[in-house]
Amino acid sequence: MxxxxxxxxxKESILDPQGSAVKGSLEKIGYGEVADxxxxxxxxxxxxxxxxxxxxxxxxxxxxxxxxxxxxxYRYEIxxx
Amino acid sequence: MxxxxxxxxxKESILDPQGSAVKGSLEKIGYGEVADxxxxxxxxxxxxxxxxxxxxxxxxxxxxxxxxxxxxxYRYEIxxx
Numbered sequence: 001m002x003x004x005x006x007x008x009x010x011k012e013s014i015l016d017p018q019g020s021a022v023k024g025s026l027e028k029i030g031y032g033e034v035a036d037x038x039x040x041x042x043x044x045x046x047x048x049x050x051x052x053x054x055x056x057x058x059x060x061x062x063x064x065x066x067x068x069x070x071x072x073x074y075r076y077e078i079x080x081x
Numbered sequence: 082m083x084x085x086x087x088x089x090x091x092k093e094s095i096l097d098p099q100g101s102a103v104k105g106s107l108e109k110i111g112y113g114e115v116a117d118x119x120x121x122x123x124x125x126x127x128x129x130x131x132x133x134x135x136x137x138x139x140x141x142x143x144x145x146x147x148x149x150x151x152x153x154x155y156r157y158e159i160x161x162x
Contacts, residue, residue: 026142026146036126039123040125042089043103045115046117047115049114052114
């Protein structure tokens with residue numbers, strides 16, 4: 001078994017309205033020092049032992065489904081579970 | 082300036098229908114080895130220099146707004162930006 005941690009973030013050039021809303025709300029409740037908030041996804045994917053190359057299938061899953069590579073970047077870490 | 086990375090995950094005991102849906106879809110497109118998917122949030126919060134203790138304000142922001150501590154866990158890393 002492998003545990004894969006996938007981090008999906010919006011590309012720098014893409015506006016993040018959800019992040020802006022959270023920043024505005026944090027300011028309102030007294031955290032004016034917050035300069036920026038960007039919100040992404042954090043996925044924990046557990047993968048059973050397989051003959052296929054784990055790195056290849058994780059990359060494929062990210063490209064095909066977990067991230068929208070037009071507007072998002074992704075990175076991942078593979079750990080023994 | 083500090084860059085804070087906040088990871089918000091559903092507690093173990095809480096069902097994750099979004100994760101289950103992604104798992105099902107991954108199976109359908111040929112990734113039957115996927116045993117589990119859990120989906121959380123990954124926030125990048127940039128904080129301007131302040132006299133307040135950074136660790137304290139990050140913890141407060143997580144408890145008050147960024148995480149719902151009834152159903153979610155959070156952890157964070159503070160980096161110099």
